[in-house]
Amino acid sequence: MTRTIGIDGIDDLARGAAVFGAGGGGDPYIGALLAKQAIARHGAVEVVPLRSLPDDACVVTVAMMGAPTVMVEKLPSLDEVVGPLTAMSTYLGRPVTHIACAEVGGVNSTIPIAAAAALGLPLVDADGMGRAFPELQMVLPTLYGIDASPLAFSDEKGNVGVLQTVDNSWTERIARVAAVEMGCSIMISGFPMTGAQAREALVDGSLQQCIDVGAGIREARASKVDAVGRAVELLGGRELFAGKVVDVERATTTGFARGSARIEGEGTLTVRFQNEHLVADLDGDVLATTPDLIIVLDHDSGEPITTEGLRYGQRVRVIASPADPRWHTAEGLAMVGPGYFGYDLPARRFDGTISEAAR
Amino acid sequence: MHIGIDVGGTNTDAVLMDGTTTLVGVKHSTTPDVTSGIVQAIEALRAQHGFEGEQIQAVMIGTTHFINALVQAKRLAPTAALRLGLPATRALPPLVDWPEALVEALEARAYLAHGGYEFDGRPISPLDPEELREHARDMKAHGIRSVAISSVFSPVNPDLEVQAAEILAEELGDSVAISLSHDIGRIGLLERENATIINAALRELAGEIVDGLTAAVRAHGIDAPIFLSQNDGTLMDEDFVRRYPVATFASGPTNSMRGAAVTSGLATCAVIDVGGTTADIGLLIGGFPRETANEVKVAGIRTNFRMPDVLSIGIGGGSIVDLETGEVGPESVGYRLTTEALVFGGSTLTATDVAVAAGRAQVGDPSKVAHLDPAFVERVLDRIAERVAEAVDRMRTSPDPIPVVVVGGGSVLLPDELPIFGAVHRPENYAVANAIGASIAQVGGEVDKVTAVEPGKRDEAIAAVKQEAVEKAVAAGARPESVAIVDFDEVPIPYLPGNATRLRVKAVGDLEMGAR
Numbered sequence: 001m002t003r004t005i006g007i008d009g010i011d012d013l014a015r016g017a018a019v020f021g022a023g024g025g026g027d028p029y030i031g032a033l034l035a036k037q038a039i040a041r042h043g044a045v046e047v048v049p050l051r052s053l054p055d056d057a058c059v060v061t062v063a064m065m066g067a068p069t070v071m072v073e074k075l076p077s078l079d080e081v082v083g084p085l086t087a088m089s090t091y092l093g094r095p096v097t098h099i100a101c102a103e104v105g106g107v108n109s110t111i112p113i114a115a116a117a118a119l120g121l122p123l124v125d126a127d128g129m130g131r132a133f134p135e136l137q138m139v140l141p142t143l144y145g146i147d148a149s150p151l152a153f154s155d156e157k158g159n160v161g162v163l164q165t166v167d168n169s170w171t172e173r174i175a176r177v178a179a180v181e182m183g184c185s186i187m188i189s190g191f192p193m194t195g196a197q198a199r200e201a202l203v204d205g206s207l208q209q210c211i212d213v214g215a216g217i218r219e220a221r222a223s224k225v226d227a228v229g230r231a232v233e234l235l236g237g238r239e240l241f242a243g244k245v246v247d248v249e250r251a252t253t254t255g256f257a258r259g260s261a262r263i264e265g266e267g268t269l270t271v272r273f274q275n276e277h278l279v280a281d282l283d284g285d286v287l288a289t290t291p292d293l294i295i296v297l298d299h300d301s302g303e304p305i306t307t308e309g310l311r312y313g314q315r316v317r318v319i320a321s322p323a324d325p326r327w328h329t330a331e332g333l334a335m336v337g338p339g340y341f342g343y344d345l346p347a348r349r350f351d352g353t354i355s356e357a358a359r
Numbered sequence: 360m361h362i363g364i365d366v367g368g369t370n371t372d373a374v375l376m377d378g379t380t381t382l383v384g385v386k387h388s389t390t391p392d393v394t395s396g397i398v399q400a401i402e403a404l405r406a407q408h409g410f411e412g413e414q415i416q417a418v419m420i421g422t423t424h425f426i427n428a429l430v431q432a433k434r435l436a437p438t439a440a441l442r443l444g445l446p447a448t449r450a451l452p453p454l455v456d457w458p459e460a461l462v463e464a465l466e467a468r469a470y471l472a473h474g475g476y477e478f479d480g481r482p483i484s485p486l487d488p489e490e491l492r493e494h495a496r497d498m499k500a501h502g503i504r505s506v507a508i509s510s511v512f513s514p515v516n517p518d519l520e521v522q523a524a525e526i527l528a529e530e531l532g533d534s535v536a537i538s539l540s541h542d543i544g545r546i547g548l549l550e551r552e553n554a555t556i557i558n559a560a561l562r563e564l565a566g567e568i569v570d571g572l573t574a575a576v577r578a579h580g581i582d583a584p585i586f587l588s589q590n591d592g593t594l595m596d597e598d599f600v601r602r603y604p605v606a607t608f609a610s611g612p613t614n615s616m617r618g619a620a621v622t623s624g625l626a627t628c629a630v631i632d633v634g635g636t637t638a639d640i641g642l643l644i645g646g647f648p649r650e651t652a653n654e655v656k657v658a659g660i661r662t663n664f665r666m667p668d669v670l671s672i673g674i675g676g677g678s679i680v681d682l683e684t685g686e687v688g689p690e691s692v693g694y695r696l697t698t699e700a701l702v703f704g705g706s707t708l709t710a711t712d713v714a715v716a717a718g719r720a721q722v723g724d725p726s727k728v729a730h731l732d733p734a735f736v737e738r739v740l741d742r743i744a745e746r747v748a749e750a751v752d753r754m755r756t757s758p759d760p761i762p763v764v765v766v767g768g769g770s771v772l773l774p775d776e777l778p779i780f781g782a783v784h785r786p787e788n789y790a791v792a793n794a795i796g797a798s799i800a801q802v803g804g805e806v807d808k809v810t811a812v813e814p815g816k817r818d819e820a821i822a823a824v825k826q827e828a829v830e831k832a833v834a835a836g837a838r839p840e841s842v843a844i845v846d847f848d849e850v851p852i853p854y855l856p857g858n859a860t861r862l863r864v865k866a867v868g869d870l871e872m873g874a875r
Binding site: 029030033034037038067069070072073074075076077078079114156157158183184244246250312313314315 | 444445446447448449450451455456475477478481483484511512546547548549654661749752753754755757758850
């Protein structure tokens with residue numbers, strides 16, 4: 001059974017993507033507008049369930065790499081999403097059959113929709129993380145030994161490159177340099193997988209879950225039901241804390257949006273972030289950490305708030321929701337656990353328990 | 360002496376000021392042609408406090424005329440939007456996401472051309488003069504009378520917008536006005552471009568309005584310079600208004616807030632304006648409204664104007680009160696208050712009825728609310744005070760105490776002591792507060808740019824940007840010794856190399872009166 005995503009579904013998807021962005025991903029407006037424009041021009045996008053992929057399918061991820069701040073100024077042309085796909089097909093010697101999202105957080109949940117519309121390819125209802133993370137190699141396929149390379153990338157001028165690297169961290173390092181040289185807003189396509197590999201390595205149904213959460217918040221608000229509660233229910237998570245933002249500190253020395261927010265309610269909750277929220281502690285007791293999702297929502301409307309949008313006086317509720325269980329393996333935690341981001345803490349799950357592999 | 364005038368949608372207020380003292384204030388209905396309303400207002404001032412034309416050193420006018428023209432889609436010039444940035448940006452051309460009706464009202468046409476810069480100032484592609492001339496000829500053929508030019512990363516380097524404007528002017532002649540995006544907005548191409556297109560569409564109207572205002576003032580033998588209020592409450596001269604009418608858009612709420620504050624003798628305070636349907640809460644810091652950090656929609660168009668940050672909550676004099684729960688609003692009887700509220704013989708329990716029952720307001724027939732349980736009345740009013748106080752707390756930027764000024768017809772709903780904040784100020788001269796707000800004689804300069812801050816050179820970079828803002832303020836007419844930095848913001852940009860940082864500085868000084 002196939003479904004389609006039309007213009008009507010994009011706003012819900014973008015809201016859901018901001019929830020799964022767990023503080024990262026930036027303003028979803030441009031990504032949503034791009035997807036809508038591409039659908040208006042090329043027609044609705046076919047979405048296929050992960051399990052329906054044939055073994056010999058050729059699936060690649062599509063994403064924007066660079067700085068979200070640049071993308072709101074140097075808008076994409078969408079020609080640059082075609083370049084990497086064509087290069088990928090040439091390099092692989094066979095046509096790409098399906099597109100997948102690398103992450104369901106932020107703008108990279110809507111860019112693949114624009115790409116699928118422009119290329120006339122089906123989109124898989126799945127993604128590589130089940131959330132957002134800041135670096136390219138931080139996807140579940142890496143845990144399955146699937147290479148990011150060949151990784152094709154393109155700018156709006158028509159420059160195209162294909163990287164073949166020794167491991168996925170090298171792909172990130174070299175692609176990041178190229179991204180800066182090409183103007184800090186490029187389209188990338190990588191992680192070529194067979195249908196069989198994709199069925200194993202991707203997070204199943206995450207695109208639809210994103211739309212469901214976005215729609216759930218909207219509908220709860222419209223029918224005056226608790227929108228945050230609805231989000232918690234849909235995510236299978238837990239509400240950690242409710243309170244008022246009393247302080248937001250941002251470091252000014254690194255290339256990442258690093259910092260922390262203090263939220264006062266019954267005690268003081270501190271949320272530490274580096275693009276995404278990483279650690280939430282209540283008066284020193286850690287409640288949850290990456291890789292589970294720590295999400296800040298407006299107290300009443302349930303609208304997700306990004307780290308850039310946090311400011312004094314906001315009434316917010318902080319919720320945690322489970323990441324894909326594979327992130328809680330020893331290999332998963334080594335890549336995206338608290339230790340990787342410089343916190344000497346065992347990974348703590350959304351429900352407060354210590355992650356199995358970290359004990 | 361100087362004169363402050365506020366032309367609102369309903370009323371035209373005017374005040375005659377001597378320094379910061381209000382000599383006399385008048386209130387009139389706004390006339391359809393604006394000009395005659397101003398003529399009448401000045402006549403009324405003169406009738407109450409005689410003055411000679413040459414005694415007036417300046418006339419400050421706040422008007423909602425331009426934003427109303429946009430909202431009503433009236434008197435907008437046929438406008439072209441030209442964007443420099445190819446081959447980038449093609450997926451989202453100018454006017455994308457605009458309401459169809461406004462695109463039609465502008466007879467708007469969108470053009471894409473080569474040009475634009477990368478984030479670090481490298482060119483995306485060179486300008487193609489022949490391409491621009493061809494676009495210009497097409498604009499001419501379609502009767503375009505005003506052009507908005509935007510260019511990718513023009514806030515980092517504006518020179519391509521300037522060059523493109525020169526080329527277009529050669530083809531189009533002097534009668535076509537050209538607006539450049541770097542003069543109008545900040546980073547965020549679509550939002551800045553939208554604001555520039557709106558500005559372009561209003562340029563013809565701006566010329567007519569300024570001519571009309573000038574004629575009205577000169578007719579009274581007043582030869583002093585005329586200024587208009589900008590979004591932040593600082594002033595701009597006639598010539599500036601002709602070029603940037605869009606800068607007047609938020610002057611209404613700004614003048615109201617500034618007027619309320621100055622009549623209370625405060626510069627930093629929260630202002631609560633309680634109307635019939637909502638309570639609007641804004642913050643003044645050092646006499647200037649705290650501005651929104653996010654995008655603002657104007658007439659359905661997403662822009663990044665600096666607008667005063669106003670939080671509206673659904674509590675007003677006409678708000679409907681739930682008899683069961685005691686909750687107030689957001690539904691309101693609005694302008695039907697005088698027929699639907701209990702005290703006016705209606706059948707709906709409104710917030711005004713509760714205020715009358717508590718003895719806080721004397722309107723209508725109090726006997727119609729005598730049956731209300733005093734405990735219920737107290738609970739409703741406590742809840743209103745609590746919610747308003749929470750909203751003010753949401754607006755302030757730090758836990759430091761801040762004085763609160765309460766104005767508006769619905770302000771009877773609020774007690775004299777507000778939870779968290781304590782005693783509130785209720786200014787007396789509030790009827791003409793907008794005009795008093797307009798008459799505050801300050802001018803400013805603002806700089807907003809992305810800069811690569813080299814290690815160890817942060818202080819230098821900041822000092823340079825501050826100096827630039829000060830020079831802009833002086834160029835706008837501020838007395839140099841009075842100029843101070845009133846706003847400074849530094850935001851590092853993630854994922855960009857070289858510590859790219861967005862610096863925003865606003866400098867403001869007192870207007871040099873009597874000088875031009």
